[in-house]
Amino acid sequence: MTQPRAAVATTTPLSRSLREGTRHAHRVVESASFIQGLLRGVVDRRAYARLLESLLHVYTALERALERHREHPGVRPIYAPALARRDALLADLAFYDPTGALRRGSPSPATLDYVARLRTLDERAPQLLAAHAYTRYLGDLSGGRVLRTLVARVLQPPPDHGLEFYRFPAIADAAEFKRRFRAGLDAIESSPTRARAIVEEANRAFAHNHALFRELEGSALRTLLRLLRSYPSRQPLDRGGPAHAPTPVRT
Numbered sequence: 001m002t003q004p005r006a007a008v009a010t011t012t013p014l015s016r017s018l019r020e021g022t023r024h025a026h027r028v029v030e031s032a033s034f035i036q037g038l039l040r041g042v043v044d045r046r047a048y049a050r051l052l053e054s055l056l057h058v059y060t061a062l063e064r065a066l067e068r069h070r071e072h073p074g075v076r077p078i079y080a081p082a083l084a085r086r087d088a089l090l091a092d093l094a095f096y097d098p099t100g101a102l103r104r105g106s107p108s109p110a111t112l113d114y115v116a117r118l119r120t121l122d123e124r125a126p127q128l129l130a131a132h133a134y135t136r137y138l139g140d141l142s143g144g145r146v147l148r149t150l151v152a153r154v155l156q157p158p159p160d161h162g163l164e165f166y167r168f169p170a171i172a173d174a175a176e177f178k179r180r181f182r183a184g185l186d187a188i189e190s191s192p193t194r195a196r197a198i199v200e201e202a203n204r205a206f207a208h209n210h211a212l213f214r215e216l217e218g219s220a221l222r223t224l225l226r227l228l229r230s231y232p233s234r235q236p237l238d239r240g241g242p243a244h245a246p247t248p249v250r251t
């Protein structure tokens with residue numbers, strides 16, 4: 001018996017739909033000012049700690065939901081405890097926020113929105129959780145390596161501190177793991193309508209991440225202004241200003 005041609009032609013693997021369907025959102029988030037701020041060295045430890053604190057809430061909600069629904073057909077093929085980031089975030093926060101001041105404060109509005117969405121999916125639409133796992137974990141395994149280098153260069157934590165988030169001790173080969181994760185996505189049974197909903201949800205996940213970065217842009221800008229304001233007082237007046245870019249303030 002021959003396969004109906006239309007069925008073959010219209011079945012796009014979910015991993016490909018996600019990659020193609022979020023390409024624009026990826027470009028947007030990659031060029032967010034906060035990331036650019038990291039590149040330019042104007043993100044300080046305090047701003048970075050706030051990002052980690054937000055991510056702790058996000059991953060706590062995501063990982064709780066994935067765990068709860070690990071037998072759901074939309075979650076089981078991509079469920080991988082080796083990806084879990086919660087403990088790594090706690091370890092990094094112990095370094096960047098040693099007094100726990102951030103932990104005692106309220107989560108930011110963008111964090112609350114992101115977490116609320118994850119809780120809604122946990123309660124009512126676990127079939128869409130794969131979109132959030134895709135956006136965060138494949139991102140962490142991909143651009144995460146670039147971010148690690150940036151964070152190490154800009155914030156200069158001492159050896160063995162502050163970079164746990166980028167370490168996956170249970171994953172020996174990230175490229176192979178990503179390949180298997182994509183195969184897991186492709187094994188999720190989904191109609192074209194369901195696949196579209198998952199891609200739409202992934203775009204929503206990117207938008208939530210962009211909102212987290214946008215919230216932090218203000219603090220990167222404040223760091224820059226603080227540096228500029230403090231600069232003349234550290235320079236003899238007759239030198240005519242800085243001969244090189246200011247280095248970031250470490251808090």
Ligand code: HEM
Nearest residue numbers: 018019029030035134135136138139142143144146147209
């Ligand atoms: C400095 C910022 C970033 C850089 C340089 C970066 C870079 C990259 C690169 C090079 C890849 C391709 C890896 C490959 O083909 O194996 C990738 C993939 C990916 N990134 Fe990013 N990224 C950044 C930020 C982000 C952020 C903030 C997110 C989401 C929160 C994200 C989500 C993803 C996802 C989901 C993929 C997998 C795409 C796919 O193959 O389907 N990235 N990133």
